[in-house]
Amino acid sequence: MLDFRVIFNFEIKLNGIDEEQQPRKIKNVQFFLNTFNPKFTQFELAFRFFFLICTIVTTCLFTKSMRRFSILDWSLEQRWMIFLLIFLVFYNDPFYPLTFLVNSSFPLILDGVLQATFLCTLLLFWLSVYHGIRQNVRRFIPFYLPKIILVSLLWIFSVVLSSVRIGQEFRDPMYNMTIDIRQFTTFRIIFYVVGIVYILYLLFLIIRAFGELRNMPYFDIRLKFTTLLMLCVVSISIVITTLRFGSGIIEENFVPELASRYKNSVEFLSFYSLINLYLYTMAYVYSPAKNAAIDSLFRDNPTFSMINDSDEEVVYGSDHEVSRLTSVER
Template sequence: MTTFFISCWFANSLKKYAVFDWSIEQKWMSILLPCLIGYNNPLFPMMFLVNSWIPGLVDAFAQATFLCALLLFWLCIYHGLRQNERKFLTFYLPKVFLIAMLWFPAIILSTWEKVNELEDPTYNHEVDTSNYYVVQSFFYIFSVVYVVYLGLLILRAYTELRSMPFFDLRLKFLTLLMLIVLTISLVITFLRFGVGFLEDNFVARLSTHYTSSAQFMAFYGLLNFYLYTMAYVYSPGNSSSHEFGITKDNPAFSMINDSDEDVIYGSDEESRRPLNRSRNDDDSD
């Protein structure tokens, strides 16, 4: 219910602006907040009321979708801050393909054993090792590719934007929150599973078992408060910044704790150019 109310509040705060004027962070928040509602599993009581595997499948689908959307958000945000021209084929499609290669194995790993156990109570994934390890290896390979790709995007973003006003602030805020979420998640995972967190039954145990209510609240509360914090920061303030025609990806519009200085981005044609121009385009003095 809290996530639903925050989603409505965030959408209401942006309704007076045209979608074209939303920053990339605000566009992604309008996607992540509804996905967060599904991640919180509002259909959880149906697992007790309905004798079916469908509620569990819907929960696994919603969780995998939200987590993959969050991973896609990190890729797009670190690349999008350096690139104003974001075409689907060149900007989004490679990232969507990479995340899809993580989404499909995650769905299979989280539902495979459940569905087979309902059809055959004696089923054990350790017997079906050939197919299971293929999917698991596929997931780990693309996870490594994702980590390397994200690391390169973060490195390039800090290299090219660290000296630019406002953009440096956006980078620091994004990175700080992301590091907090990843650090706490890794610590909780290590405390829960120890050195066996890469065992073959890791996915099945992760989605079904918690040793205490603190672990349950830590996993769900961490991502919820992470999204709540970003929704608060990226919600537009009460200033009249929407009266100007330079609000698209303007950090003064997307961050409420902005500076009072006016930043002139130039003409609309120039503002659409990529931020990382080649050296040949620079004026030679």
């Protein structure tokens, strides 16, 4: 086995300090060198391509299964699944190979923007589901606009911080985000405040949804399924983030570091697999069965189909059921 050793010689000169005083004031110097493993690069490219192909296939199959029904009969979750699967395609970033083909920071910045866009869309999906499942009238301005503004703030701050870091590091290898992050103090404070507001708002919607719909069949199953999957994703994400950063979560450069790069294959594969499998599971559950129909006897059972009744029919009964009950009474 060949043993390769590299020796670096550094000559350091500090301005504003006399040569006689330098040994007294400077006691220790640390150098940090970042290296990239070619095998990890190949591993990352292979799995990104794998997830990209799986997502495209899942999107096509889900869309094909929904074409049999009018969009008016789709449930709220099924309408959102189309958007989430499309954004998941870009989350897996089909343009990522340009990072190694183009001598520019644009592919890396684009990758960070696509990741932030999908994650913020997922946050918007959770808010919309827990709020929209309780009502049928969902006008854009009163229902979606406040949620979009809240999530857009998180998107803007995460994109700005990660893009600045990537761009500066590409132009200057000596760039240190820990020092220059002080220029974005206001951005970081607003980001954390908006994040706390989002969490409180989501908890409020979850508690209110379970309080109003927990005794209703079909709605109760939808809530439990959505909440169970969401808790799995959030819990595993928290564990991965904690193992990755440890006490560094409270550091000033946590936000841009979160969207910059992965330190090893375990971090990359665990997080990417979690997000992709989460969407694949929802696409499988929310896709209608082959024998599903609008007048199916199992229209209130999500196991067979979640698209067959509107919210008014589940709560008050369909016209067919009302007429049948009336004829029986006569």
